[in-house]
Amino acid sequence: MDASYRRAAAGSGSAPRSVDDIYKDYRARRSAILRALTHDVEEFYALCDPEKENLCLYGYANEAWEVALPAEEVPTELPEPALGINFARDGMNRRDWLALVAVHSDSWLISVAFYYAARLNRNDRNRLFVMMNDLPTVFEVVSSGVKQSKERDRSGTDNSGRNKLSAKQTSEPRLENNAREPDEGYDEDDGNHSETLCGTCGGIYSADEFWIGCDVCEKWYHGKCVKITPAKAESIKQYKCPSCCNPKRPRPL
Numbered sequence: 001m002d003a004s005y006r007r008a009a010a011g012s013g014s015a016p017r018s019v020d021d022i023y024k025d026y027r028a029r030r031s032a033i034l035r036a037l038t039h040d041v042e043e044f045y046a047l048c049d050p051e052k053e054n055l056c057l058y059g060y061a062n063e064a065w066e067v068a069l070p071a072e073e074v075p076t077e078l079p080e081p082a083l084g085i086n087f088a089r090d091g092m093n094r095r096d097w098l099a100l101v102a103v104h105s106d107s108w109l110i111s112v113a114f115y116y117a118a119r120l121n122r123n124d125r126n127r128l129f130v131m132m133n134d135l136p137t138v139f140e141v142v143s144s145g146v147k148q149s150k151e152r153d154r155s156g157t158d159n160s161g162r163n164k165l166s167a168k169q170t171s172e173p174r175l176e177n178n179a180r181e182p183d184e185g186y187d188e189d190d191g192n193h194s195e196t197l198c199g200t201c202g203g204i205y206s207a208d209e210f211w212i213g214c215d216v217c218e219k220w221y222h223g224k225c226v227k228i229t230p231a232k233a234e235s236i237k238q239y240k241c242p243s244c245c246n247p248k249r250p251r252p253l
Helices: 003-010 019-037 041-047 094-119 122-133 138-155
Strands: 056-059 065-068 211-213 220-222
Touching: 019 041, 019 056, 019 065, 019 094, 019 122, 019 138, 041 065, 056 094, 094 122, 094 138
Parallel strands: none
Antiparallel strands: 056 065, 211 220
């Protein structure tokens, strides 16, 4: 079975046309890519042999991933991912190489989604982008995992307190099988935060949502409750919650 046939089989079915269908397709493909670069990273690394021909990383609508040759037909049925990811594998630091693959994978996921979205009107395309942008990018997830690993290597322990939910990290999936939801339980120590409550709405911590901690009062908040996105959090050196920014405002209990 050649690569183009496998891709057609994995993506069989009618093309997604509504905003919700395109977003579902995007999440499924993103979930597959995340699995390849996190949970299945050893298998993925081994498959990207620099001695082989140009290889690409594909994520499919059934949440499966594959390292395969590019499609031969021109033009292709869908936009193609970055070509030849295997050639740089042994010429770079492994973590940097994975981060580079992640960046190109983000670009491919967006291109596929907006290939389908080309027929949508402006408002629907904007809605789709907002929905997609609410999820951390593959690069953010992969980089966050690398950063946590470096912290563990330096300390010899896994700091399970404040660092686990720092302003510059997001909780994201460590996928075990195709049946799981894309944003389910990436961090191994999520149980340590099962009793953490949002200082604004009082909601219980959940790994599928972005949280940010105040560096002054040390309370935690849903990013959406304090209007902070993962991307915005990256540029914040010290986060102060609304209560700490406004001393006259009573702090949440």
